[in-house]
Amino acid sequence: MAAETITYLEAIRLAMRDAMADDDRVFLIGEDVGHFGGPFGVSTGLFDRFGASRVIDTPISEEGFVGAAFGAAWMGERPIVELQFADFVTCPFDAIVTVGAKTHWRNGIALPVVIRLPSGGGVRGGPFHASSPEGWFVGVAGLKVVCPGTVDDAYGLLRAAVEDDDPVLFFEHKGLYRRLRGIAPPPSHRVPIGRAAIARSGTDATVVTYGSGVDLALRVADALADVASIEVIDLRTIWPVDADTVLASVARTSRALVLQEASRSTGAGDHVVSLIAREAFASLDAPIAVVAPPDTPVPYAPELEDAYLPSAASLRSALEALLAW
Amino acid sequence: MPGDPATAVVLPTTDDPSVSAERRIELFRVVLTHRVMEERIMTLYKQGRIAGSVYTGRGQEAVGAGAGLALGADDVCAPLNREMSCHIARGVEPAHIFRNYLGRATGPTRGRDGNMHFGVPERGVFPLVSMLGDLVPVVVGAALAFKRRGEARVALTFFGDGAFNCGDVHEGLNLAGVLNVPVVFVAQSNRVAYSTRTEMAMRNPNLSERIEGGYAIPCARVDGTDAIAVHVAVRNAVERARAGGGPQAIEALTVRLDGHAAHDDGRYMDRDLIAEYGTRRDPVERLAMRLVLDGVPRAEVDAVRAGVIAAVAGALAEAESAPAPDPADLANGVYASPLS
Ligand SMILES: Cc1ncc(C[n+]2csc(CCOP(=O)(O)OP(=O)(O)O)c2C)c(N)n1
Numbered sequence: 001m002a003a004e005t006i007t008y009l010e011a012i013r014l015a016m017r018d019a020m021a022d023d024d025r026v027f028l029i030g031e032d033v034g035h036f037g038g039p040f041g042v043s044t045g046l047f048d049r050f051g052a053s054r055v056i057d058t059p060i061s062e063e064g065f066v067g068a069a070f071g072a073a074w075m076g077e078r079p080i081v082e083l084q085f086a087d088f089v090t091c092p093f094d095a096i097v098t099v100g101a102k103t104h105w106r107n108g109i110a111l112p113v114v115i116r117l118p119s120g121g122g123v124r125g126g127p128f129h130a131s132s133p134e135g136w137f138v139g140v141a142g143l144k145v146v147c148p149g150t151v152d153d154a155y156g157l158l159r160a161a162v163e164d165d166d167p168v169l170f171f172e173h174k175g176l177y178r179r180l181r182g183i184a185p186p187p188s189h190r191v192p193i194g195r196a197a198i199a200r201s202g203t204d205a206t207v208v209t210y211g212s213g214v215d216l217a218l219r220v221a222d223a224l225a226d227v228a229s230i231e232v233i234d235l236r237t238i239w240p241v242d243a244d245t246v247l248a249s250v251a252r253t254s255r256a257l258v259l260q261e262a263s264r265s266t267g268a269g270d271h272v273v274s275l276i277a278r279e280a281f282a283s284l285d286a287p288i289a290v291v292a293p294p295d296t297p298v299p300y301a302p303e304l305e306d307a308y309l310p311s312a313a314s315l316r317s318a319l320e321a322l323l324a325w
Numbered sequence: 326m327p328g329d330p331a332t333a334v335v336l337p338t339t340d341d342p343s344v345s346a347e348r349r350i351e352l353f354r355v356v357l358t359h360r361v362m363e364e365r366i367m368t369l370y371k372q373g374r375i376a377g378s379v380y381t382g383r384g385q386e387a388v389g390a391g392a393g394l395a396l397g398a399d400d401v402c403a404p405l406n407r408e409m410s411c412h413i414a415r416g417v418e419p420a421h422i423f424r425n426y427l428g429r430a431t432g433p434t435r436g437r438d439g440n441m442h443f444g445v446p447e448r449g450v451f452p453l454v455s456m457l458g459d460l461v462p463v464v465v466g467a468a469l470a471f472k473r474r475g476e477a478r479v480a481l482t483f484f485g486d487g488a489f490n491c492g493d494v495h496e497g498l499n500l501a502g503v504l505n506v507p508v509v510f511v512a513q514s515n516r517v518a519y520s521t522r523t524e525m526a527m528r529n530p531n532l533s534e535r536i537e538g539g540y541a542i543p544c545a546r547v548d549g550t551d552a553i554a555v556h557v558a559v560r561n562a563v564e565r566a567r568a569g570g571g572p573q574a575i576e577a578l579t580v581r582l583d584g585h586a587a588h589d590d591g592r593y594m595d596r597d598l599i600a601e602y603g604t605r606r607d608p609v610e611r612l613a614m615r616l617v618l619d620g621v622p623r624a625e626v627d628a629v630r631a632g633v634i635a636a637v638a639g640a641l642a643e644a645e646s647a648p649a650p651d652p653a654d655l656a657n658g659v660y661a662s663p664l665s
Binding site (some may be wrong): 031032035036039057058059060061063064085087088090091123124125126127128129149295296297299300301302303304306307 | 376377378428429434436437438441442454455456457487488490491492518519520521525526527555593649650651652656659664
C-alpha cells in the first residue's frame with residue numbers, strides 16, 4: 001500500500017494540529033483563522049477541533065495581536081500567529097524587531113512566538129501579495145528565520161519552531177502550498193532550527209538556496225546531471241545561517257551560486273555571499289554567482305512576473321557560466 | 326420588473342431637492358458603470374483572462390459615486406477596492422481601469438499592479454495600498470499641504486469597518502483633528518471584513534459615534550445604498566472642510582453582497598441581509614426607481630442603461646487591444662531621481 005501523501009500546506013496544518021494536541025500552551029491567533037480557516041485554508045478544521053479559545057480570530061490589528069502574542073508568551077503560552085500575507089509584516093514590524101527580538105537579550109525573558117508568513121510569488125499577487133520579505137529580518141539578533149522548501153521541512157521546522165524558546169519567523173511559500181506533495185511525516189519528526197540540509201550531493205558546484213529555490217535547484221541540477229555534478233544546499237534556516245554546512249560544501253566544490261526569490265539585494269543571499277567570500281575565498285575557482293530577481297517590487301502582470309522570478313532557464317544559464325570558469 | 330413603481334419592491338433613493346436632475350442621472354450612470362464593469366471583470370476572471378484576485382464592490386457602488394461626484398476638480402482622493410465608482414466619478418476612463426485589471430503596458434500601473442490597486446495622478450487619485458489603514462494618514466498629509474498653502478482644496482479617503490481596527494486609521498483621525506485640516510473620511514460600514522462580522526471585531530460597531538466621541542470629528546451616518554443621501558452628506562462635509570471647518574466624516578451603511586474576493590463565495594454571510602440589500606436596497610435600482618418617480622421617461626432610463634453597457638463593452642475591447650508590458654522596462658521608475 002502506498003504511503004499517504006500530503007501537500008506542503010497540509011503539512012503545516014498537521015504540524016499545528018499535532019503541536020496543539022501535544023501542548024495546551026499552543027494556540028493559533030490571526031485574522032479569519034477560525035471558522036473560515038484563513039485565506040488559504042491552512043487552519044481549516046482546527047477551530048472545530050480545538051475551539052475558540054485555541055483558534056482565535058482577531059480584528060485587523062497586526063500590531064495589536066503580534067504584540068499580544070509576545071505578552072502571552074511572556075506569561076508562558078506558546079502562540080502561533082498567522083499573518084494573511086507575509087507582505088503585511090510591515091505593520092507589526094516594530095513589535096517583532098523591538099519587543100520580540102530584544103527582550104531576551106535585555107532581560108532574560110524568553111518569548112516563544114511563531115509567526116507564520118505566507119510569502120512568495122507566482123500567484124499574480126503583485127507588489128502587496130507576492131513579496132519575499134524574509135531578508136528584512138536576516139541580521140536581526142534575537143530572531144530566528146526559517147523558510148521550508150519541502151513538505152518534510154514544513155512539518156518538522158514548524159514543530160521545532162513551536163518548541164523553540166525564541167521568536168521564530170516561519171516563511172511558508174504560497175506557491176508551494178499545493179504544488180509540493182510528500183509522505184506525511186510522523187508526529188515525532190523535527191527539523192533542527194539553524195541546520196541546513198544537503199538536498200542533493202555533488203562535486204562540481206554548490207547551489208545555496210531556500211524556500212521556493214529548493215525545488216527549482218533540484219530540477220535544474222537533475223537536468224544538468226550529464227554535464228555536471230551539482231550540490232544543492234537547502235538553508236532551511238536563513239538566520240542565523242548554518243555556516244559550517246555551506247562552507248564545507250564550497251570547500252568540496254570550489255564553485256558557489258546563491259539562488260533566492262527575494263529581490264537581488266534583500267534576503268539571505270548577500271549574507272551567504274559575504275560568508276563564502278570571507279571564509280572560503282581560498283577554495284573558490286570562480287566568483288560567487290547570484291540568481292535572484294531585480295531590485296524592484298514584485299510585478300503583477302504575468303509577462304512581468306514570469307520574467308522577474310528566477311526560472312529554470314535563468315538558473316541553468318548562470319550555472320553553465322559558473323561551471324565554465 | 327426593476328424600476329417600475331407599479332410592481333416596486335425597490336426602495337427609491339431619497340428625494341433631496343438640492344440634487345439636480347442632471348446630477349441624479351450622472352449618479353445613475355456612475356453606479357451602473359461600476360456594476361457593469363465588475364460583471365465583465367468577474368466573467369474575465371472566471372475565463373482566466375484576469376490573473377490574481379478580483380474584489381468587487383457590489384452593493385456599495387453608491388458610496389464611491391456619491392463621494393466622488395461631491396469633490397471638485399482640484400480635490401484629491403484615495404479610493405479602495407470597493408470604490409471603483411469613485412474613480413469613474415473622477416473621470417477615470419473605464420478603459421484605463423480595465424487596462425489595470427488586464428495588466429497592460431498603457432494602464433495606470435503599466436502592469437506592475439493589478440485590479441483596483443492603482444492611482445490616477447492626473448485625476449488626483451492616490452494609488453491604493455493593500456495594507457489597510459495606510460492611506461488615512463496619507464490624505465491627512467495632503468490636506469495639511471492644502472492648509473499650509475492656503476488652497477481651498479479637500480482630500481478624501483475611505484476605510485472599511487474592518488480597517489477601523491487598524492492603528493493607522495486612529496492615528497490619522499487624531500492627527501487630522503489636531504492639525505485641523507480639510508480632510509473628509511468616508512467609512513464603509515458593510516458589516517464584514519473578509520469572513521469576520523464587524524460585531525465580532527469591535528465592541529461598539531457604531532463608527533460615527535466613535536469618530537465623533539473619540540476624535541471630535543463630525544460624522545453623519547447615512548444609508549450607503551442611497552446614492553443621493555451619500556452624495557448630499559459628502560457634499561456638505563466637503564463644503565465644511567473647504568470652508569475651514571476641519572476634518573469631517575461620513576459613515577455609509579451598506580452590505581458587501583459578494584464574497585471578500587472572487588475566490589470566496591461568502592458562505593458565512595447573513596442570508597437575510599444579502600436578500601434585503603440585493604433587492605430592495607440595490608443601489609443601482611434604487612436610483613433607477615428615483616428617476617422613474619422623478620418623471621424621467623422610461624425610455625430615457627433604458628437609454629442610459631444601454632449607453633453604459635455599450636460604453637463598457639467598448640472600453641473593454643479597447644483595453645484588450647492594449648499592449649502587454651515589456652519586462653525590459655521593469656526597473657525604470659524605481660527612483661524619481663535615478664543616480665546617474
Ligand atoms: C494590514 C492588513 N491586514 C490584512 C489585510 C487583508 N485584508 C484585505 S481586505 C480585508 C478585509 C477588510 O475589511 P474592511 O476594512 O471592512 O473592508 P471591506 O473588505 O469590507 O470592504 C483584509 C483582512 C490587509 N489588506 N491589510
